[in-house]
Amino acid sequence: MKPHLLTLALLLSAIAARGGDAPACCHAEQAPAAFTKNSIYQLDATFTDDSGHAFTLGELRGRPVVINLFFASCGYACPLLVTNMQAIRGQLPPAVRDRAVFVLVSFDVARDTPAALARYRAQRQLDGQWKLLHGDDAAVRELAALLGVKYKQEADGAFSHSNILTILNPEGEIVHQRIGLQGGLEAAAAALVTAAH
Amino acid sequence: MNHQSLLVHPLPSRLRLRLAALIVALAVTAATAGAEAVRMVTIPAGSYVPLQRSEKDAPTVPVAAFLLDERPVTNAEFVAFVTAVPKWRRSQVSPLFADSSYLGQWVGDLDPGPGAPPDSPVVQVSWFAARAYAHWVGKRLPTTAEWELAASAGYTRPDGRNDDELNRDLYAWLARPVPAVLPAAGRGRPDYHGVRDLHGLVWEWVEDFNSAMVTGESRADSGLDRNLFCGAGAVGAKDTTDYAAFMRGALRSSLNAKNTTTSLGFRCARDLPPAAGR
Missing domain, CATH: 1.10.287 (Helix Hairpins)
Known part of the structure; x- marks a missing residue:
């Protein structure tokens, strides 16, 4: 019986391919201005920035990007990650520095609301080249999976997480990752410069 | 016909x-x-005893009641998915979302072939693909806590920890190599809740597989490198006697989301409708 159902399903697809409508469950898989096969911008999740506007990662296309997952109430590694991103920025030639985007996406989907992220921006004095993003649990989980970042919320509300800083080229492809907290800032800055060209 | x-x-x-x-x-x-066709079984609210937790953590994590597929997703079901959504076909999938062995046992894009019978669980699927399938059918992947809560049931009672029969079957499975052709899904002995094949057929993806905070390198796992994992130094193995759970934790922590293996499939879950919870 099962292969019979299979035949019918295949038949359905053949008929659908000839102009019929796809079932309601299966939203059309359109490819607008196709991202490259290795572009993380294929993620179609919508985030919200700290000014409350909807934001998809694909909007970063065309610019070199430094992206990090973090949470605002982190008292250990995250402040250092932000400081490191600022240090990388300081090493960039002006032409690249002006085009680069520095992205922070929060694990803490409950507490790091857009308003909380706006406060974090003010505290850390992050200018317009920084993008602070809030997303739902599924979106953040998927982005973390793409970047190879593991994370877990502990009972006290803090997050254990990998410390991985990622450089994306203008197509949104991962060109460099800095794993851990020590060293490697020059290599990350160099990767960003290369990516910008 | x-x-x-x-x-x-x-x-x-x-x-x-x-x-x-x-x-x-x-x-x-x-x-x-x-x-x-997949029956969904209600798993009553319970608590999950994490294998790994920090010293600050409560010993158990409460889990709300939820619905879980009775069995893993089959090849036939996955054929229907990739037929409808071409970007998940083997020839079209992005290398970002599945490694090169994705659906590797299948003969063609839409043809599982003799090595992957229609009723057998689909394997060699990445986390991204499993998740995409689940969303396509209006479901989601179970969380680690949900999956482990369901899997803690015995054949005849809700708590299977001391279910000798279950443990015997489980360890027998762990000791057996993965067969070249997997048997059909849904034929395993139902557990206390009526769920089948949580043990003994394939490993299964969970939504938050990437919350398993071990590095996959045994020498590093006893005291995690604080440089690599913020706060993770506090997370240590709680109970090493549950060997099977330990294996699952080790597998999850060693996987990347695009990885696929011949013994790794998945099943779907769903929230209980608000009114049906009690």
């Missing part, structure tokens, strides 16, 4: 249209029936 021959048979065009419509209706019914 051969509907395709009807389509090309010289018939008056109006009749042909009607026949085509009938076949579409039949096929839609069949496809829907296929997607709905």
